[in-house]
Amino acid sequence: MNCPSCQAEMPADALFCAKCGQRLNDSVPTGATGPAPTPMDRLKGRGAAPDEPETHLWAGGFSPKAMIGHWLLAALVTVAGIIAGVLFAIPTAGAIWLFVGLGSVALWGGLFLYYLYLRFGMSYELTSQRLVHKVGILSQSTNRIEVIDVDDVSYHQTFIERMLGVGTIKILSTDTSDPKLVIRGIDEVKRIANMIDNVRRDERRRRGMYIETV
Template identity: 40%
Template sequence: MKCKQCGAGARKDAVFCPKCGVPFAKQRASQSTKRRLTESLPAADEEAESVLWQGRFSPRAMFTPLATAVLFTVGLVLLAKLAQIPQEGWLVVAGLLGVVWIWMVGLLFYRTMSVHYSLTSQRLLHVEGLLWRKIDRIEAIDIDDVILKQGPIERLMGVGTVQLTSSDETTPEFHLPGIRHALDVATLIDNVRRRERRERGLYVESV
């Protein structure tokens, strides 16, 4: 065996260290006590951050503007027929409708491909952009209130906007539009922020 005091070697049945004279029984007791104390200490209060929900802008949230574009297209074509416009006029109508639909399809593609949301056990992230990306993040403990906004059409389509108010000076309001199953997501965010505040000893409505 080896002496913990001076590092000298000794037989396993030795009572004292042959070099410094320290009793081995005392060293064994000290080592055993240290091990028991170490094992009794609680684990470090650093919970591993885990992803609870991920989502993106839902195409269903574009139902109202797409329906408006359809009505505009039908109305413009009927108006052109009733007015009996010449062939050159139809080219103008086709060009106008082409611009409208290219804009609508491009907007739908951009929103569904560039907007992403991620909720972890500690924070919420909002990522937006294709070539140039912007990332907004807010700590769950900083969220003061969770508000769900839905119009009649949005309720019918099962989407909505989740609005967060926070004590974060850089992002006092945080909007997440186009969320599918918005009520479930809002409830999940509220549960996460309540749990974070309880674990850190804060009242849910105190910050």
């Protein structure tokens, strides 16, 4: 069956044209049983609309600026430990300084390892059709979320993150592998979150998701 508007070839049971959105018929084909599929079911089964190449839009990962708050807090804790060691200088001061030294090494070492994992162990790529999420350093897992499956995009910033322009993006989707994806430490977080949301809207609009639900 061909679309009467753009002449694109469509399946015989299609109700809407995947290319231009033209309504093809108003009823379920003769002999069909069960409830009529929704536009979401038909479009997912049909895949991406034809003649639309996948375009790379953005690639990124954890920004070093997102760790500034952690480094400042670690510095305050270290200074507080040194001050406590000076104020409580008693015959057992050597044990206090040992505790302060070991604590500082553990604190800064743990933060550094955490930074390395976030900086080099996570990366993201956004295209016009999907969001790719890679996790791991030595071994790596790759997950893909179709942007048409994304239901909601939001972002959060602490006070320091607002001054630095970084933040955390939260994506809710119907994807079984990542139904709630949290992307931390993204630079220009507002722009990237809006970009993901706009791509989601554009892809649904492109596939005819704005047409009435059957």
